[in-house]
């Protein structure tokens with residue numbers, strides 16, 4: 001199965017709708033700190049639309065045991081979560097939140113979506 005780092009627009013849209021057009025980090029980790037945009041400004045509100053990767057990015061989460069055939073997991077709904085730039089790649093005191101919390105993100109996805117979801121047609 002060929003995995004691509006490019007996320008089809010329809011899948012991005014479906015993940016954003018599922019996650020309420022908001023970073024999921026505060027729902028997973030109450031101590032995750034402030035969500036921030038690409039410029040480091042705090043995100044105070046979440047308009048219900050896609051404002052672009054400057055505000056919301058997609059994080060690919062591999063399933064346990066998935067072979068590292070590619071750098072990214074297959075871009076399907078159950079492999080993707082919405083994160084603000086701060087929680088996706090922003091460096092904070094202890095490191096990058098997404099990297100430190102991959103297991104928690106995976107568990108959150110499994111709890112929220114225990115059954116395989118039908119993939120959105122790209």
Ligand SMILES: [Zn+2]
Nearest residue numbers: 023035084087
């Ligand atoms: Zn965030």
